[in-house]
Amino acid sequence: MNNPYTYTEAEIVDIAEETANIKTFRLRPKSPIAFKAGQFMDVTIPGIGEAPFTPSSNHNVKDVLDFTIMSAGRVTKLLHQMKKGDTVGLRGPYGLGYPLEKFKSKEIFIVGGGVGLAPLRALLYALFNEVDDYKKIILKYGARTPKDIVYKTEIDSWRKKAKHIDIEITTDVGDDIWKGHVGIVTTILKDLDVNMEEAVSIVCGPPIMMKFVTFKLLDLGFRDSNIHLSMEKNMSCGIGKCGHCRIGPYYACKDGPVFTYDKIKDLPNIWD
């Protein structure tokens, strides 16, 4: 009998320290796992607990999956103590991925905040797989300080993938070395060479950042049905049965975790 509550073992084959409290774990599951960018999986520390994360790696690679994880709660704190060679569990993938078909031949406007760049990295790699299918790919990324920027060594290589890729990074506060923009991420959402009526936007970051970015995008003229938001909710089962992640008529786990703003804008407490 197929048991959706159990997990397959996966070996930690690499750990990259992104920032003081964010690490990217490269996991090799016992058998390859097919997922779509934007779907999430539950990572288990056997006998301890599990938590949901969206893989941050290219969905064309199925034998090793990256998970970029901030130390925030009980399970993630313990994950951060784990070493290369240790074993974790994986179950999933769950939820709907980013609607890449809908993005085809459009201008793609991505806004990330902090560790929220993790699922967006999976999205970017998915877009890069067929980079010429998209009119333009723009990433606006904000981190608290220059030290909190994730994927530092990779971002330059993303810029070189194609001419129609444009990446801008800002930090809330600067430091002695930082030469980039200083200010919260909404301060770089201006002077955009984008057809707002037609473009699609994808946003992932802390709730307060998503809230203000969404309002800014609406001001700029983005359609609410073209703003894709990653809704972070308490999830347990991942398959629409345990009841935790309900948002109005939806379960974030099976109807999301990515929702277009038109679907959720009238629901209570969506930014909390």
Place this chain on the structure above:
Amino acid sequence: MTEKIYTITKKNLFDLFGRLSGTHRVIVPYEKGENFHFADFDPKKEDSIELGGIRQSQPLKSFINPPREGMLSVHNEGSKPVIIAGVKGCDLSSLMLQDFVFLQGDYEDPFYSKGRSGTMLIGNDCTYAKETCFCIAMDGAPYPKKYFDMNLSRMDDYFVVEAETDKGNSLISSFRMFFAKASRADIDKRQYNRDRVSAQIKDFINKRGTKNTSQIKDAVMKNYNLTALWQDFASTCVECGACNLACPTCHCFLLFDERSKENFKKRYRVWDACLYRTFARVAGGANPRKHLYERLRNRFEKKFDFFPKALNYFACTGCGRCIDACPGNIDLREVLKGLVDGKWNKPPND
């Protein structure tokens, strides 16, 4: 119409339970004071078995989807099939929701599926009603209408038996020496009893002014921002979750992992309660329902808005367990009345 309706004497019924106990786990209701509770059939305690009365303390979900269950492997061998006798109409109707949650969608829950298919449900008419009974307001009845394999309606010292499914028919067929054909008079008497208990419940509903499903349709969402109402009803809530745990339709659960002394890794499913502060909180600390009144409101939203929209089903069977269980005297009927009528009193704080 009398073909599938039989009678069985009390003695024969208990003999039948005794015979079935060899191959099945047989669960029956026992009377204790004013209450009834389910426990394994024990011929030594036959005197306190009551296949009548009102709904038992435990909701039916306790036996199909236990409060705590190991989740890493589905055990297929060793466990006996289960027969639960004495299940009331309010509990049986909850299966519409439980089946929807656990059997439908992209993933069938193998644990629930096994519990459900491995359990024979013997329904049972209520022989009286309690003031907290309001099944009729929730489109139910004090006798089983659906989801039973066989039903028992208590007469004085015998039962009218009706088989509903193949499981029920084959049980009767296998033990046909225990059963006799029901007469027209038996069936009329059963109807008389059903009408009598129904009238008693309607009387309770009318006296209190309890709202019915057509009156409460849309009431929660219309009054979603009527914060004073939600705060007043939450004023005596102690966040114990008893309303959730006693409810036959509440289905929420939590997965948790632990290590045994031998370092054996385990994962359990435990019933969860949306009244608990941590229910929707995420690791970063954000909580969409920080305030207690928001969590109380959430319970009503789920029952009287989410499920009517998702399943065309009001997720309350009118069993009244949450009213009995609440140490804060929060009465679901009074909340619904407040929503519909726009006036309400705080729960009595005694």
